[in-house]
Amino acid sequence: MAQIHALRRVASLLLTPLEPEDVLGLVNPLASYRQLRGIVTQVTEETADSRTIHFRPGRGWNPHDAGQWARIGVEIDGVRHWRSYSLSAPEGADPAITVTAIGVVSTELVRRTKLGDILFLDVPQGDFVLPRHPRPLLMLTAGSGLTPVMSMVRTLIPRRPDADVVLIHSARTRVEALFHDELLELADQFPALTVKHWFTREGQGRRLDLTEVTDLETVCPDWRGRAAYACGPADFLDAAAALWESELAAEADDAAEALMIERFAPVLLPGAAGEGGLVTFEKSDKEVETPGDCSLLDAGEQAGVVMPSGCRMGICRSCLTPLVAGRVRDLRTGEVHGDEGELVQTCINAPAGPVHLDI
Amino acid sequence: MTTTAPPPQRTEARPRTPVLASTGHPAVRPPTAAHLSDEQVAQLGRELDAIRDRVLASRGAKDARYIRRVIKVQRSLELAGRVTLLFSRRKSALIAGTAMISIAKILENMEIGHNVLHGQWDWMRDPDIHSTTWEWDFVSPAQTWKHTHNDLHHTWTNVVGRDKDVGYDLLRMDEEQPWTPFALGNPLYNLVLMPFFEWGIALYDLELEAWRTGEKSSDELKRDLRLTAKKALHQFTKDYAATPLAAQLVSRSGRNALIGTFTANCIRNAWAHAVIFCGHFPDGVDTFTEEMIEGETRGDWYIRQMIGSGNISGSPLMHLMTGNLSHQIEHHCFPDLPSNRYAEVAPHVREICERYGLPYTTGPLPRQVFQAWAKVCRLAVPPQGLGPWLREELHARFGSGSPTRLPKRAVNAAPPTVRRGAAPLVAHVL
DSSP: OHHHHHHHHHHHHTTTOOOOHHHTTOOOOTTOOOOOEEEEEEEEEEEEEEEEEEEOOTTTOOOTTTTTTEEEEEOOOOOOOEEEEESSSTTTTTOOEESSSHHHHHHHHHOOOOTTTTEEEEOOOOOOOOOSSSSEEEEEEEGHHHHHHHHHHHTTTTTTOOOOOEEEEEEETTTTTHHHHHHHHHHHHHTTTTEEETTTTTTOOOOOSSSHHHHHHHHHHTGGGGGEEEOHHHHHHHHHHHHHHHHTTTTTSSSSHEEEESSSOOOOOOOOOOHHHHHHHHTTTTEEEEOOOOOOHHHHTTTTOOOOOSSSSSSOOTTOEEEEOOOEEETTTTTEOOOOTTTTTTEEESSSSOEEOOO | OOOOOOHHHHOSSSSSSSBEEEEEESOOOOOOTOOOOOOHHHHHHHHHHHHHHHHHHHHOHHHHHHHHHHHHHHHHHHHOOOOOTTTTTTTHHHHEEEEEEEEHHHHIIIIIIIIIHHHTTGGGGGGGOEEEEEEEEEESSSSHHIIIIIIIIHTTTBBTTOOOTTTTTTOOSSSSSSOOOGGGGHHHHHHTTTHHHHHHHHHTTHHHHHTTSSSOHHHHHHHHHHHHHHHHHHHHHIIIIIHHHHHHHHOOHHHHHHHHHHHHHHHHHHHHHHHHHHOOOTTTTBOGGGGGTTTHHHHHHHHHEEEEEEEEEOOHHHHHHHHTTGHHHHHSSTTTTTTGGGHHHHHHHHHHHHTTTTOOOOHHHHHHHHHHHHHHHHTTTTOOOOOHHHHHHHHHOOOOSSSOOOOGGGGGGGGEEEOOTOSSSOOOOO
């Protein structure tokens, strides 16, 4: 290690202002000291609209815990876009994301990704992970919300015969259901897993009704005794949260502990936006007139500023940026706040008048 | 213990660039554009904005591939050149290595560094090719250069007294700059500046003049000095210590490697110097007074950039090696458009110039370089000519009995104007 360090120093002397990695990058695209990258090793078709993309990450990647997500950067027409995706591969395996073609970035990933492509990466994050101690579990997922749970199932089921997992997955139809056959096979092979598919548009199909307990009681009578994990669209999660709150508030001390939720989008307060303003990115020497419903993060990215970002929904705080002057409005609550020097979350704050950011 | 000063209190948005008037006209419109009405100037501004918008809307994967390819070629050349120099005992290796490093350095400074630092590629959002992270193979640190170049030069283009690039506080490059005996050295300074251009720019970027007049604080100067010293040390070590030492160890060719890196730096410096002097100093390129920018509108700003810059005509290879500064006019109108797109907007800009009766200065490199040098030499001489000045000087110093005689032709010319406050009193007769 010491020798490598010394060699690096010598190489730096000869290459400045470049770093040795810049030159190595000529032959190895994963060598970059500024940005973590991964090379696509396999692309699998899951459904007509979704693909699982396996990749081998470069140095600096941390192995993920089942259920975590990572930011993935994709280049679309020359411009870098970042989105967060749950990792669907089990713990210990090379990472993979399962993407459904909804939105510009996901569609690009699904339609264009091929073997050998380079993805830009950030390390895995998130606390939507398996409990530390064995407990009976209930997984409640809808649509692409299955991906983090799939990682948990793949991690837990083959290794822990004593596990007890019920997975209720809601999808529109059988052909649109992610990992349908694999789940059935796993359930077949391991008694630890019970899978209940719920199809909303097949036969007498209707949506899984979480506004009251009937559906849940039918599919999983002992749901009250299980630690629950839910992931899916916002209204699905809101209903689940409300149900757990009303049904289990008396029994569990903390309903939030009985039900873990993973969201894909921030919960914005309708009408929270107000007047926008001119946003100035001081170090980047850029300014952009920004409407009151546009986040500082989006404004910066549009102006070509390299903004730090993470979950893009106000949770992970990777986007914190010092405010130099001005006030910002939290799009989740409508609250106007901001003091000089305060670190603001750019992903869920919009300008409330002229704003200067130290980036 | 160090104490950090609290950040300056700011509560209002500050403009990043001087605010341009939305209507009207400057206090004085430059003579070259004096024939244009306010409405014509506004229309010209809109037409150039439209050109810019067209390119912005069509930037994409092709442009991204272009800059990445140039970077790849440049890095490969740099690496191959340096490795070749390790074996430069052989003359062929010395020549090949020096040539490769020279080209790599020119590409790095001109087409890559200069343009990346302008933010031309920021739209890609790639932190590896971004104006805020890029450091270039040049003594002047990116940060200080961006200030004097992007903020000062590009904002105040050719406004005598504001744009210090008019002569770099060293050369007398405009008639409006007062002549002093120091200017006699113009050609000599320029000759020395040429092979050591990067050191000249590094010194210039420290803005010692601004510090002396109090425009730049001592803290800022200290910070810039620290940055520059560190950068200069790295650059110097790489080319003049580490590479020769490595070559000495590998094949005992340290001396030749040193000759190679020194020559490569000189070649790059001379080239950059030539290209940059073609940008604003050849014949036909205007300079401006402060009244001409007072109340300047967007259209007037464009006009100043166009008539204050000069292009170099040539092949695509010439454009690449000049970092597309051969399209200086287009670069000054649109400093943050990707450089590979200047060639396609150039005919449109030229057509606009022709239609509005504005000059569009361009010419082959040798001619433009010659004109710039001619100006350097011409302006070394005092306005009244060298002979009269010498006589005045001798008279003032040694007080010979006969008073200065005006040249014959001045007798019937307009009455001599007298420069106030200057001793000895000199009649302007040119």
